[in-house]
Amino acid sequence: MKVLISGGKGLLAGNILPFLGERFDLAVYDIDEWDITSASRGKELMELHRPDVVLNLAAVTDVDGCEDRADLAQKVNAQGAGTVAGLCAAAAARLVHMSTDYVFDGTKGSPYREDDEPGPASVYGRTKLAGERMVFERLPGAAVVRAQWLYGKGGKSFVDTITELGRQHGRVRVVDDQRGSPTWARDLAEPIISIIEKGLSGIYHVSNSGSCTWFEFAKAIFSILNMDIEVSPISSGELGRKAIRPAFSVFDLTKLKGATGIRMRDWMDALREYLATGG
Ligand SMILES: NC(=O)c1ccc[n+]([C@@H]2O[C@H](COP(=O)([O-])OP(=O)(O)OC[C@H]3O[C@@H](n4cnc5c(N)ncnc54)[C@H](OP(=O)(O)O)[C@@H]3O)[C@@H](O)[C@H]2O)c1
Known part of the structure; x- marks a missing residue:
């Protein structure tokens, strides 16, 4: 299967592409060669590669920055996602698109299912939700993978930032009123491969299991x-x-398990392996 990938220099891409590359024929681009807001460039690449599947990893992900740059966030996270979905619809390609736990308001108090009502409190969350909706409008058979609290090698993530701060200062102050599931970005490879290979559509929540603040x-x-x-x-x-983040955004992983058989490992097990191996 041929898979065309956008946002290919990001954190998630860097951690999953080696595994996807073992199963699929990949064509990988980032903004310097494929800005997803450009329909004409997207069309060129669709014609060049004739992919079976497009995996859209491109997004504006600076959650606080989005509060000041709402236009850009809307252009990329919402309209850009819609543009990619439109290209897939025109070329009869499938689409796997990434979204986020920040589409929820965090007040539910028990793990969020895919069909729970979203209620984003930030520009980032609102534009990502708008992106999901545009994707399904233009390509009802698309798959949307909602992820959360990613870390991994390359890119900017909490594990490396907090370790560095600890090293520099010997003490750190950390937020204790937001609960979620830290997730090694690499652990998204298997579910994404499975979603692609099984041709699944609809929304899937994917994270390591268990939770913490x-x-x-x-x-x-x-x-x-x-x-x-x-x-x-x-x-x-x-x-x-x-930006306001949800106080609680733990995912219910039942749908993923039912559709793929994948049981996501506990966040502590993933973290131990990441820190022991360096990713
Ligand atoms: N990281 C997390 O904790 C997390 C949690 C939930 C969901 N997600 C979702 O997972 C996906 C991947 O996130 P990530 O953590 O890998 O983010 P990332 O490291 O910021 O990667 C996103 C990539 O997309 C690129 N990009 C930005 N605007 C673009 C455009 N107009 N056209 C093409 N590429 C563009 C970025 O380039 P620049 O760096 O040059 O802007 C970057 O290389 C996103 O959809 C994100 O919303 C991430």
Whole structure:
């Protein structure tokens, strides 16, 4: 199968493409060669590669930055996603598109199912939700994979940032009122491969299993690394970031398990392996 990929230099791409490359014939692009907001460039690439599937990993992912650059976020995360879906529809290609837990408001209090009502509180979440909707409008058979709290080698992620801060200062303050599931980006490879190979459509929630707060995540990182760092819990209000994040965004993974048979491993097991192997 031939798979055309956008956003190919991002964090997720860097961690899953080696595995996808073992199963599929990949054509990989990032914004320098394929800006997903350009329908004409997209059409050229569709004609050049004639992909069976497009995997859209491209997005504006700076969650706080999106608050100041709402137009750009809308253009890429919403309209860009719609443009890619339109190209797939015209070329009879399938589409796997990425989305996020930030489409939820975080008030449910129990794990979110794919059919739970979204209610994004940030520009990033709103534009990603608009992207999902445009994708299904133009290509009802598309698959949307919602992910969360990704880390991995390359790119910017919490594990490396907090480790570096700990090394520099010996103590860190970390938010303790947001709960989710830290997920090694590499662990998305198997579900995405399965979704592509089985030709699945609809929304799928994918993350490592179990949950913690960012504070608990930081404690786990320093404990596994045997680093003696003072970790203090703070509230989101104290941190004062621009975008509002959901207080609780743990996923219900039942649909993924039913459709693919994949049981996502616990976030601590994934984290231990990531830190032991360097990704
Ligand atoms: N990271 C997470 O925790 C997380 C959680 C949930 C969902 N997701 C979703 O997973 C997907 C991949 O995220 P990621 O973490 O790999 O993000 P990332 O590291 O920011 O990668 C996204 C890539 O897309 C590129 N890009 C931006 N605008 C583009 C455009 N107009 N056309 C083509 N490419 C463009 C970016 O280039 P520049 O860097 O030059 O802008 C970057 O290389 C996204 O859909 C994201 O919303 C991520």
